[in-house]
Amino acid sequence: MLGVTPTRxxxxxxxxxxxxxxxxxGKEQIERKSLEERLAAFRNEKHDSNISLNMLLNAVRTFHHLNHFVVGTGNRxxxxxxxxxxxxxxxxxxxxxxxxxxGANHGFTDADWTAMQNEWGDVLYLMIGWAVEMGWDADTIAEIFQRTHQKNLSRAPRHTALARTSPEPPTTE
Structure with a gap:
């Protein structure tokens, strides 16, 4: 994604x-048209699908900057x-x-599958925006994830409905 650190x-x-x-x-501002052109050029470039959390954070920060969203307040x-x-x-x-x-994709039509991915992406984008708002960097998010992951690994599963004791029977359509 587009790196937007001050150095970049x-x-x-x-x-x-x-x-x-x-x-x-008298404050120096990036011209909106210039930023939009850079984003358009970026969208046309080929990208590695293995993107980093820093890249995701930078992309959402760019979106916030482009739309003049106030971030970093952390207020209620x-x-x-x-x-x-x-x-x-x-x-x-x-x-x-x-x-x-x-449908074929786990019981979803192709259109439903795409819609689900789009909605899931919106949730992810908002969660990354939350991290931007709080001023969290990739290391902080990794620490939060590791803390949660270790907590989950150290206790018995609470969501037993997700557990399978035997393979699921094939579905008929």
Missing amino acids: IQALIKKGKLTTRRDAR NDLLLRLALLIQEIGELSETVTKSSK
Whole structure:
């Protein structure tokens, strides 16, 4: 994804791939058109599908910057808004799963499968946005994940409905 660390931004400005202007307060701002062109060029490049968490964070930071979202406050109202957006997207994911037709992909049609991936992507994007809001970097997220993973490994499963004691019987369609 597009790297947007301050060092990377300065390198892109020096190479002429991003242009800036001074705002009314004299603060240097990246021109929106320039950033949009850079993002469009980025979308047309071939990418390795094995992307890093840093790349995901940078991409979402770019989106936040492009849309002038305030980040880093960590205040309750901002987190409540993010929570409401997340609940909405989880509802859309739930609707996709519960109201889908029968099909080949684990019981989903191709259109339902794509819709589910899109909704899952929206949830993931919002969770990464939450990390951006909180100022978490990839190391912090990895620590959070490891803490949760170790906790889950150290206790008996609570969600036994997900466990299979024998292989599932084949489904008929």
